[in-house]
Amino acid sequence: METDNARQKRVFSGIQPTGKLHIGNYLGAISVWVKNQSKYDNFFCIVDLHSLTIPENIEPDYLRGKIREVAALYLACGLDPEESTIFVQSRVTQHAELTWLLSCVTPMGWLERMTQYKSKSSQLETVGTGLFVYPALMAADILLYQTDLVPVGEDQKQHIEITRNIAGRFNHLFGEVFKLPEAMIRESGARIMGMDNPDNKMSKSLGEKKAEHSIGLLDSPEEIRETIMGATTDSQKETRFAEASPGIRNMLVIYQALTDKPRKEVEEFFAGKNYSFLKKELTEVVVETLRPIQMRYKKIVADESYLEDVLQQGRKRAEAIAGETLEQAQKMMGIR
Secondary structure, rough: OOHHHHHHHHHEEEEOOOOOEEEHHHHHHHHHHHHHHOEEEEEEEEOOHHHHHHHHOOHHHHHHHHHHHHHHHHOOOOOOOOOOOOOOOOOOOOOHHHHHHHHHOHHHHHHHOHHHHHHHHOOOOOOOHHHHOOHHHHHHHHHOOOOOEEEEHHHHHHHHHHHHHHHHHHHHHHOOOOOOOOEOOOOOOOOOEOOOOOOOOOOOHHHHHHOOOOOOOOOOHHHHHHHHHHHOOOOOOOOOOOOHHHHHHHHHHHHHHOOOOHHHHHHHHOOOOOHHHHHHHHHHHHHHHHHHHHHHHHHHHOOOOHHHHHHHHHHHHHHHHHHHHHHHHHHHHHOO
């Protein structure tokens, strides 16, 4: 049983409204949010401001549509607006305002060390300041709500570390304003790899360009079947997690996560079977998992007023807390 103290803890997380939401996003993030939403005070955001860091890639109509798609998928996957605050980042202006204050106290050296900045900037001819200072925006997202826990994968711990560093520097310079958040590391198995290249993590952006790369949450049963049947395998028949090749292990991980069966039971079920059997069984499990989500999604997007009401309600809840935090930070800095 959860203690009262655990129930009072606040969780913040969000997903960018770009690319194709896939089974990895569901298993590694959204399903975990849904499972734990009654335990914490939750704030789940559609982080659209982060989508602007590479302006050359912005298509306004596309972005507007994706914001609604991600919001509807949050609800279709099981997030309850009575349990969780669901909102669009750009509608709560305190995110942008606090970002400037935090940018002013963040050393450039901290920003230059960020893995995501190094990775993305190396692929661009012109690097905008938005991409460089995105950790300040990310820190503002988290710190505005006096967040206790941020659900992240092991590969994202750096994001929480710099947020804690920025908050600590601000508190040292101007006085205690921000709570230092902790990373809530997801269990192993949440890191889902690409179906076409199991050496790389499944990607929303790549999945939108290459159908064979990912299993989208809104893919049809036929599209799901084609993606899984075309997934990378090898010439063996090894279906044990530890000994299997990356492509087979990836499918075993997805199957286990969706069925919630122990690893030993999964291994025994597929022992001695060929990979075609594994792919067919996985296809059936994925299709049946996504079917009710897709049905709920269609109903949600068909009722525009309902979705807008949820987002407006979420905005008001978020603004109430974000406004208090921003005002306190401004007072401490002497500008209010």
